[in-house]
Amino acid sequence: MSSSGHATGLPAHNWAGNTVFTATGVRRPASVEELQHIVASSRRVRALGSGHSFNRVADTAGELVRLDALPPLVEIDEAASAVTVGAGMRYGEVATVLHESGHALANLASLPHISVAGCCATATHGSGDAEQCLAAAVTSLELVGPDGELTTLSRESDPERFPGAVVALGALGIVTRLTLRVEPDFEVSQHVYTGVPLTEVADRFDEIFGCAYSVSAFTDYLGDARVWLKRRTAERPGTRARTRWEGVTPAGAAHHPIPGIPATHCTRQLGVPGPWHERLPHFRPDFTPSNGDEVQSELLLPRASAAEALEALRALGQRIAPVLQISEIRTVAADDLWLSPFFQRDCVAFHFTWVKDQDAVLPVIAALEERLLPLGARPHWGKLTAMEPESVAALYRRAGDFRELVREHDPDGVFANPFVDRAFALR
Ligand SMILES: Cc1cc2nc3c(=O)[nH]c(=O)nc-3n(C[C@H](O)[C@H](O)[C@H](O)COP(=O)(O)OP(=O)(O)OC[C@H]3O[C@@H](n4cnc5c(N)ncnc54)[C@H](O)[C@@H]3O)c2cc1C
Incomplete structure (x- = not known):
């Protein structure tokens, strides 16, 4: 990506390298005033964050603007x-x-x-x-x-x-x-539990996901799961009692979510307590997260569909396996944000880290979306999907209200891009 305060003219790409932006360049203003000037003098412009999305959500026909040269606040x-x-x-x-x-x-x-x-x-x-x-x-x-x-x-x-x-x-x-x-500030310790049968993850879903502050299960849908439990050393006051998940023994060595990659990239495990920000992420800031050589997709479903969705994914296991690096199952609580996949519903999240071969991966994503959409799945806005943008937006009850909000804030489409325009029928 760009390194100068002026537009580079070089094609910018995302973190995974699977998306080369159509943007004419990347600007890095050093002050908010400079940013305001760039926007005021642009017909098309858009913010790029750290570029970790896997699709064209950040793209623009004009220039991209990164804010990483602004003074930290x-x-x-x-x-x-x-x-x-x-x-x-x-x-x-x-x-x-x-x-x-x-x-x-x-x-x-x-x-x-x-x-x-x-x-x-x-x-x-x-x-x-x-x-x-x-x-x-x-x-x-x-x-x-x-x-x-x-x-x-x-x-x-x-x-x-x-x-x-x-x-x-x-x-x-x-x-x-x-x-x-x-x-x-709070402290967290994390343990990994290996060899958990997928049938147990499905049958004891509430027990497993309710037994720690933050829980992730990693699997390929053919073999067992490995479960990451991140426990607060002192619970937040007023928290409801945790479930118990009995009969399991934590792993005696640290693990990377993707089998075969050294755990040096990962935050400290083996139950050693540490500050929240050094335990809640799986990956350490000073190392490449995940694999680096990958693309990702994710489907967010009503939590009540967890067991049925797991069964559907197990049935697709042989189809998924050749292009999968690892899948992660998480839970997320409901919110009130119009375009949040968690809008007014507690969710189970099925994330997929795929090999970096989009042509091979997209048909598999299409197959699993076909199975999980009837269960209420919504794709992650920043990851790959086989769905058209307008079909994704149609999954949101407040999509029409969002369209009106965009028209009010940006009537001439200065921040427009084809992804959002198509999703919300803006232009
Ligand atoms: C290795 C890896 C692991 C990931 N893990 C997770 C995970 O655990 N959970 C999860 O949910 N997702 C995960 N993601 C996806 C990632 O969190 C999202 O794609 C997220 O949007 C990335 O943030 P970004 O700053 O890179 O945004 P970008 O990809 O740069 O931009 C995303 C969107 O945000 C907009 N935007 C950026 N900055 C601004 C701004 N200043 N003002 C207005 N709009 C702005 C852009 O225009 C674009 O529409 C992961 C991605 C990778 C590569």
Whole structure:
């Protein structure tokens, strides 16, 4: 990606390298004023976060703008239990400062390398029966609108429409800062349990996923599962009692989610307690997360469909196996964000890390979407899907309201791109 303050003219690509953007270049303003000027003088422009999405959600026919050259901002408001952060900052950077001052975010995704604004724009999530996606922590945001003016939107001042503006796929403007709810710093220990039969994951789903703060099960749908339990050393006050999952023994060695890759890339396991931000992500900030040589897809389903979906995936196991590196099962709590796949429903998430061969992978994604869509599946906004954008948007009850919100904020489509235009029939 670009390294200069001016447009490079070089084609930019995403982290996985499976998407070369059509953008004419990438700008990296050093100040919000410079950003405002870029937007005000552009016919088409769009924010690029850390570029970790696997599809064209971030693309534009104009220039992309990255915010990683803006001065870092992590401003804690003790009284409000909130932090205001620079939109282009990565979760790992924000988390370190929060931890040093005795604060924490409720949850994190599998890696700390991703930008705050980019994650919130696509409803990125971690795992935990009671934990919502990362965007649900946002209480206000500041963005540069199509005329270059700064606007602040907040849940408090506009509770009706704010839930439409957080998971917004970059369509409302370039977010410059976000305010997130924080809680007191906490510690987590993680253990991995190997050799868990998939039938047990299905039959004892509530027990397994309810027995720790954050739970992930990794499998290829042919063999057993390996279950990551991330436990808080002290529960958040008011938390309901955890379930018990009996008869299992933790692994005696550290594991990488993808078999065969050394666990040096992973956050500390074997039950050693550590700060929340060094345990909740699977991957350490100083190493390549996951495999690096991959593409991903993910389907989010109502939690009540977990056992049926698992059965369907087991039936597709032989079809999936040749192109799969690993699949991860997580749970995510409901929220009220219009474009969140978790909108008003507790979910089970089926994530797939595939080999980096999109032509071979897409037909398999299509096959599993065909089986899981009738169970209420919605694809992750930042990952691959075999569905057309308009079919994805049709899965959201508030899609029409979102279309109106975009038309109001950006009537001339300065932040438009084909992905969002098609999804919401904007142009
Ligand atoms: C190795 C790996 C692991 C992953 N693990 C998880 C996981 O655990 N859970 C999960 O849910 N997802 C996961 N993802 C997916 C990832 O979290 C999403 O794709 C997320 O959007 C990436 O954030 P980003 O900053 O790279 O966004 P980008 O891909 O750069 O952009 C995504 C969207 O955000 C918009 N955007 C970015 N910055 C701004 C801004 N300042 N203002 C307005 N809009 C903006 C863009 O325009 C675009 O529409 C993973 C991806 C990878 C590569």
